[in-house]
Amino acid sequence: MTNRRSALVLAVEIFILLVIVVFLAGSARTKVTISNRICLGTACSITVYGNASKAKSAIGKAWDAVTELENHISVNLPYSEVSLANAMAGSGQWLEISEQTYELVDFAIRMSDKTSGAMNPALGSLIAMWGIGTDDARVPSQEELETALASAKVGNILLQRRDGRCFIQITEAATVLNLGAVGKGWAADVAAKVLSSCGIENALLDFGGNIYALGKFPTTFGARDFSIGLQDPDQYRGMNFSVVSVHNLSVVTSGSYERFFEGPDGHRYSHIIDPSTGWSIENDIQSVSIIGPSSAVCDAMSTSFFILGPEGAASVLQDGFDGYFAVFLLGNGADRRVVQVGSDGILE
Ligand code: AMP
Numbered sequence: 001m002t003n004r005r006s007a008l009v010l011a012v013e014i015f016i017l018l019v020i021v022v023f024l025a026g027s028a029r030t031k032v033t034i035s036n037r038i039c040l041g042t043a044c045s046i047t048v049y050g051n052a053s054k055a056k057s058a059i060g061k062a063w064d065a066v067t068e069l070e071n072h073i074s075v076n077l078p079y080s081e082v083s084l085a086n087a088m089a090g091s092g093q094w095l096e097i098s099e100q101t102y103e104l105v106d107f108a109i110r111m112s113d114k115t116s117g118a119m120n121p122a123l124g125s126l127i128a129m130w131g132i133g134t135d136d137a138r139v140p141s142q143e144e145l146e147t148a149l150a151s152a153k154v155g156n157i158l159l160q161r162r163d164g165r166c167f168i169q170i171t172e173a174a175t176v177l178n179l180g181a182v183g184k185g186w187a188a189d190v191a192a193k194v195l196s197s198c199g200i201e202n203a204l205l206d207f208g209g210n211i212y213a214l215g216k217f218p219t220t221f222g223a224r225d226f227s228i229g230l231q232d233p234d235q236y237r238g239m240n241f242s243v244v245s246v247h248n249l250s251v252v253t254s255g256s257y258e259r260f261f262e263g264p265d266g267h268r269y270s271h272i273i274d275p276s277t278g279w280s281i282e283n284d285i286q287s288v289s290i291i292g293p294s295s296a297v298c299d300a301m302s303t304s305f306f307i308l309g310p311e312g313a314a315s316v317l318q319d320g321f322d323g324y325f326a327v328f329l330l331g332n333g334a335d336r337r338v339v340q341v342g343s344d345g346i347l348e
């Protein structure tokens with residue numbers, strides 16, 4: 001009897017010990033390190049799950065890589081490679097640039113081609129003229145827009161590789177390169193790669209609405225996909241009209257509610273410019289979110305799909321973009337509707 005009771009006590013003790021071990025293992029996995037920065041003109045955050053000291057050092061390296069990218073491509077920094085290329089536009093001279101800037105400009109030109117010019121990296125003079133998101137925002141005149149549009153040609157941006165070195169030349173003085181539509185997505189991909197190379201398995205990056213979910217969200221007894229909310233533009237920040245579950249995927253949203261300029265007449269001008277007219281885009285799209293493996297591709301699509309709409313988006317997605325999906329929020333009030341392109345089953 002005593003033997004049986006002590007066996008029972010032992011079994012209970014072993015069970016309790018096991019529960020404690022599993023709990024401790026689980027809580028070790030779910031350590032969270034969060035780091036916030038302002039970069040690329042927006043609020044950026046990196047959240048890493050797992051060992052804190054490993055996370056801290058990996059996050060530091062990721063920020064270094066993002067800062068290096070920003071120093072190369074920002075139009076707000078006078079000595080960035082992009083600013084220098086713009087300053088030399090029309091001079092007939094080639095400017096030597098970093099491999100990364102070369103790759104990003106090449107990518108932007110290719111995405112411009114894939115989106116029939118809806119995403120146009122040569123729109124810089126129009127973006128500066130509108131100034132949306134700055135203190136100098138204004139509505140340009142039709143004449144100003146037409147003059148600027150005449151030089152906003154992606155074909156004026158030339159790239160060249162010579163002896164393993166990279167060069168850029170902008171052939172017309174009035175053409176201005178601006179990578180604002182793809183820079184944040186590219187940065188999120190760069191940062192995610194740095195984290196992975198440092199051995200980080202699970203992290204969530206949010207670069208001004210460009211989200212990258214690296215790995216999974218750890219729970220006490222395992223892991224699940226990250227749940228990413230799609231912001232409801234008619235509600236407070238953080239209130240979603242839908243949720244997507246993702247791992248090793250990016251979710252990028254462009255919204256007309258995000259950044260806009262209210263003109264003297266009270267009219268709202270979106271920060272996305274229609275490259276066929278030079279005017280701020282006017283349509284019934286409230287937001288478009290793209291889900292896919294590369295944040296840079298999603299970023300290029302989110303901007304261009306705002307112009308192309310669901311039908312144009314469908315034909316771009318069919319042109320070699322397997323694994324990419326778009327969610328449009330269209331209309332207002334009773335007319336409001338969600339349209340999924342590329343798959344019906346992405347929303348929860
Ligand atoms: P996103 O927030 O990714 O949609 O990018 C919008 C930003 O890209 C704007 O703030 C402008 O700087 C720039 N932009 C606006 N319209 C276009 C366009 N049609 N093509 C390329 N860049 C654009």
Ligand code: MG
Pocket residue numbers: 180181182254298299300301302303304
């Ligand atoms: Mg974009």
